[in-house]
Amino acid sequence: MNRNALIAAMIMALLGGFLLFAYLKKFEEEASGGAPVKLLVARKHIEPGTVVTDDMLATRVVPAAYVETRAVREAEKARVVGLRLATPVQAQQTLLWTDLAITADDKRDLSSLVQPGMRAVGVRAANDDKSFALMRPGDRVDVIATFPIEGSTQRQSIVLLQNVMVLAVGLDTTAIDTSKQGGSPSSQDLLLNLSLTLPEAQLLSLAAEKGRISVALRNPDDVRITDSLADLNSNLLTDSKTRKTVQDFRKTPTGPVKLPSAAGAQ
Incomplete structure (x- = not known):
């Protein structure tokens, strides 16, 4: 009886040790990225x-x-x-x-650029917005949604997503600038494909149905995420106090980086 109990205890100990090892390995892997x-x-x-x-x-x-x-x-x-x-x-x-x-014949399929767990989601520019044609695959953008407030004449602007990767601009999946060919941007150039998670794609889809989507281009080295950004209403345009709060954001650590003064500058 004691022998059977001892064998059972040893088996349980080995099993427990194996499970602990597997857990620690998984934890270490997740903690390291x-x-x-x-x-x-x-x-x-x-x-x-x-x-x-x-x-x-x-x-x-x-x-x-x-x-x-x-x-x-x-x-x-x-x-x-x-x-x-x-x-x-x-x-x-x-x-x-x-x-x-990469030449046009060698361009990568969009699907091959999508990381596992992510999705390529298209965002079309407004008819009067040609800025998409100046963006390149690999750029990073913030996505802003502007829509009317129900039961009011006011409109609201919210920062929907930050630091989002551009996978493609129109049919272009490379960073080579083809704008030198001349002419106005085609309708294809006015479509961005962004790298989003599925919940982010749902959020963007809802916002696109409700109002207008804009994108703000980032410096390629700026990957900071700003927390607790307030939603803005159109009434702040005539509210000097609220407007000053927005303008003063430039002076905070999360605002633009202040460059050192030139030598000899006063």
Whole structure:
């Protein structure tokens, strides 16, 4: 009887140890940013116009949570070797699809740019808004919704989403500027495809049905998220106190970064 109890206790201890190990491993993986992903990096500085060769590339392991949509994975190495660079790549910098001079025939399918768990969601510009044509895949934007307040003549503006990646502009999935071809932006250029989660896509769909969607282009190095942004009503346009609160936001740490004064400036 004691022997059976001892064996049972040992089995339970082993099972408990295994479960604890599995839990700790999963916890460590989640805490570190998810499963490791192998990305391509430049061994040395590469100038624009250079044809990418195998010996120019190395591999870096990055947690999945920190992998940018544009990053080229090690498994895609064969697809980039032989292509020319459109932009300079610094030593040890991750190679991005937007760094490559990809021709129209070589452009990537939009579906291949969508990260697992994300969705490509289209946003169309208003008829009088041509700014979408100046944006490039890989840019980051904030999405703003403006719609009427029920039972009132006032309108309301809310920051719907922040720091959203642009996957495509019209049919263009590369960062190469084709606007030099001249002419007015086509209707295709006025459609942005954004990288969103499914709940974010639902939120955007509801906002588009209710009012007008605008996007605000970010500096590529600015990935800050501003918390607790207040919704704004159109009555603040005639309310000097509320308007000043908005204007004073520029002076806060979450507002634009203040650049150092030029030498000798007063």
